[in-house]
Amino acid sequence: MIDKKYERFVFAFVMSFIMSFIMSFVITFINLGFIKEFVEMWLEAWVKAFIIAFPVITVVAPTARIIVQKVIK
Numbered sequence: 001m002i003d004k005k006y007e008r009f010v011f012a013f014v015m016s017f018i019m020s021f022i023m024s025f026v027i028t029f030i031n032l033g034f035i036k037e038f039v040e041m042w043l044e045a046w047v048k049a050f051i052i053a054f055p056v057i058t059v060v061a062p063t064a065r066i067i068v069q070k071v072i073k
Contacts, residue, residue, distance in 0.1 A: 012061060016053035024049045 002010055024046040032038060 008061065009058060012054055012058040015061070016050055016057045019057075020049035020053040021046055
């Protein structure tokens with residue numbers, strides 16, 4: 001198991017993996033439709049999106065949690 005002190009990074013990794021996977025599929029489909037090279041183009045877009053999403057979520061998630069806590073209380 002991964003130590004609790006790495007929770008922030010594990011969360012960012014999982015969240016960015018899932019979100020970039022889904023969103024790159026949706027955007028690729030919207031822009032191209034199901035063409036012959038769809039899977040290759042989608043996976044290329046996903047890798048690029050994931051490379052950006054992971055550090056962004058790592059930085060933004062703590063601020064988002066603070067905002068949510070203020071809105072919820």
